[in-house]
Amino acid sequence: MSSRRASDLFVECLETEGVRHVFGIPGEETLDLNESLADSSVDFVPVRHEQGGAYMADMYGRLTGRAGVCLGTLGPGAMNLVTAVGDAYLDRAPLVALTGQADVERMHKESHQYIDLVELFKPITKWNARVSSPEIIPEVVRKAFKVAESEKPGATHLELPEDVLAEQVDARPLERHKPVLPEPGARELLKAADLIRGAINPVVLAGNGVVRAKAAPALREFARATGIQVAETFMGKGLLDYESPYALGTVGLQANDYAMAGFEDADVVITVGYDLVEHAPVHWNPKRNKKVICIDAVPAEVDGHFQPEVELIGDIYHVLSRLAEECRAVPHPGGSHRLRDVVLGRFEAAKDDDHFPLQPPRALWEIRKALGREDMLISDVGLHKLWIGRMFPAHEPNTVMIANGLAGMGFALPCAIAAKMVHPEKNVVTVSGDGGFLMNCQELETATRLKTPIVNVIWENRQYGSIVWKQDKKFGRHFGVDFTNPDFVKLADAFGMPGWRCESAADFGKHLKHALGLDVPSLIVLPIDYSIDVAISEELGVETVST
Incomplete structure (x- = not known):
């Protein structure tokens, strides 16, 4: 290992993370970074507006499960990223935003184009940081990608001061490790199975988390094995083929969607990868009288209309497969095809x-x-x-x-x-x-x-x-x-x-x-x-x- 430019190390870290594209616009404060990208395996994709580049990174993350990367320079370039970074944050798309920044020595005073970008991006990212010295580059890059890609995924941000990336450094990238999800205990699984078997009108509400987990085959098998029918959120479209006899359609646009899909009569609602950011639970549990089973990769958000009896937290594909084995041929599958x-x-x-x-x-x-x-x-x-x-x-x-x-x-x-x-x-x-x-x-x-x-x-x-x-x-x-x-x-x-x-x-x-x-x-x-x-x-x- 030999000393080289910090920007070279930074790009090596991106390569270690498997980054194939960086979408963005170069700036004066990212000259070293772009020079290092030019000699790397990473394809730099120049765009015509930083927002466009960030949306490209957003979609890349949605479709691959690997963080898309976007780049803007300091000040206006970074601020042009904000809308699309916020979209990735709320739609749970893994994204790493990189922004140039002024030299560290002028951050303490009024300075041309200087805005505290760490504070600017904080409300729309899961985590962000300033790369304040070249020695921390391997750690901050690894953390940015780990946090962005861990459930629930979303946006992270690294601010890159110009003088830091131009310094010399002797370090190497950290190895990439895939996040490990927990598994629900046997007691929780059996409790959920008992609730489902004892239900009069159970119904499933499936959302974006199932798409991210690539668990559509498990959801389809769960519906087939149990006979329980499935309604989808807007971002869950296609989890069941719309022609499937177990498909209730897409809910969340109008007041009577849920009633016409059978939720009004449901006594048990099984939410799978459901995210409150898409549509609030007050619309399908207005009286707070549904027994809710939550299957997700992370614990349920707190909401008065969404208080699960059981939470099955872990790999959604695996949880659905295990639950299907326990609940074959439910006596009273619910749901309605009216909608x-x-x-x-x-x-x-x-x-x-x-x-x-x-x-x-x-x-x-x-x-x-x-x-x-x-x-x-x-x-x-x-x-x-x-x-x-x-x-x-x-x-x-x-x-x-x-x-x-x-x-x-x-x-x-x-x-x-x-x-x-x-x-x-x-x-x-x-x-x-x-x-x-x-x-x-x-x-x-x-x-x-x-x-x-x-x-x-x-x-x-x-x-x-x-x-x-x-x-x-x-x-x-x-x-x-x-x-x-x-x-x-x-x-x-x-x-x-x-x-x-x-x-x-x-x-x-x-x-x-x-x-x-x-x-x-x-x-x-x-x-x-x-x-x-x-x-x-x-x-x-x-x-x-x-x-």
């Missing part, structure tokens, strides 16, 4: 709707028809997200990607680029509103440069649709929500990619099929008619979720 039947009935009817501009159900029907079981739909944030969460059917997990914790607009395009990098064999389609699309449209250049053949679908109505919907419901009118758009087809052409505007209902399916056959990114503008209510039916009640 699923209403939603899928409206979805299937849409294929014959030639109304133009297209209404959301027909648009989603065309996308489902064009995509294979394993292909991916990535939703931006807006009224279209509610339609996708409500209605778009999924066959497999991690095929419908939704931001549902922080839920920031501008999510879809950069995330699609990362998704295609992780899964080049899959088709990747985004749906963005014309409001959200322009928030990160600069990453069209990144997609073109990287030759990632994603299909960007813009639902155009020249309004902030979800706010129109809510204002109209509350006040009977809307205000401050109208805008104009550029010519999106010409915009696509300016970025060097093909684009089309749909002029009839039949155009969308035709353009989508063509775009999916290309080896370059593309864009489709789809005029959309939001005159029908995402509530679909008065039977489902008022909405209970924000976009």
Whole structure:
């Protein structure tokens, strides 16, 4: 071992962690780090805005379970990362944010572009630290990745002062070790099994934690073995194939979702990988009278409406497999298909709707028809997200990607680029509103440069649709929500990619099929008619979720 630049050691630590990409924008304060990256096995991916880079790292972490890495320089570069880092924090995506910083010697006084980034990032990270000396680099890098990837995963942050990374150091990376999960004791497992066997109407609520644990096969076998039916959160879409007889559909949009899925009559609710950040338990346990069995990788959050009788904490796949053996053929499986039947009935009817501009159900029907079981739909944030969460059917997990914790607009395009990098064999389609699309449209250049053949679908109505919907419901009118758009087809052409505007209902399916056959990114503008209510039916009640 010999002395070398601290930035070289830092990059060696990234290589030891298995980092393949760093998404970001270089700055004057990261010159040494970028020079070290240039001579490494890590691919530095220049982006056009730091937020885009952080969203790419966010999606990389979601899909791989390994922390995505993003980079911004000090001051404004670091602050541009914040929204997407917060998204990773609340949506439980492992991410390590790296930010440049001024020399240590000027941190005690007013100084150009200096902001205390450790304090700035503290509320939106699981852990963060300043690299105050080169000797601590192996420890802080190992801890940043360990904390980011441990349940519940999320964002961490390292602040990198310029002078520290330029120093000489004699050290080596620490070895990577996979976090070990505990296992529930036999007593807790048998207690849970007794509650389930004695239940009159048990039902399962499955969330994002099952996706992260890659435990969908175990959940499907649990449902098959016990006969207990499963409702999914927005981020749990595809845990059960929507065509499965045990699938109750996606819950969490409207007041009567849970009642129509059988929760009102349920005496035992088995939550599996359920996260309160997606939808509060008051909506499915308003009277606090349900017996709750919590299966998760970490102990349950404290909430008056979520007080588990039993907590089975550990590897979700293993816990479900053990519980399935104890609970085969439950005498009284609960759940109701009323919600699923209403939603899928409206979805299937849409294929014959030639109304133009297209209404959301027909648009989603065309996308489902064009995509294979394993292909991916990535939703931006807006009224279209509610339609996708409500209605778009999924066959497999991690095929419908939704931001549902922080839920920031501008999510879809950069995330699609990362998704295609992780899964080049899959088709990747985004749906963005014309409001959200322009928030990160600069990453069209990144997609073109990287030759990632994603299909960007813009639902155009020249309004902030979800706010129109809510204002109209509350006040009977809307205000401050109208805008104009550029010519999106010409915009696509300016970025060097093909684009089309749909002029009839039949155009969308035709353009989508063509775009999916290309080896370059593309864009489709789809005029959309939001005159029908995402509530679909008065039977489902008022909405209970924000976009």
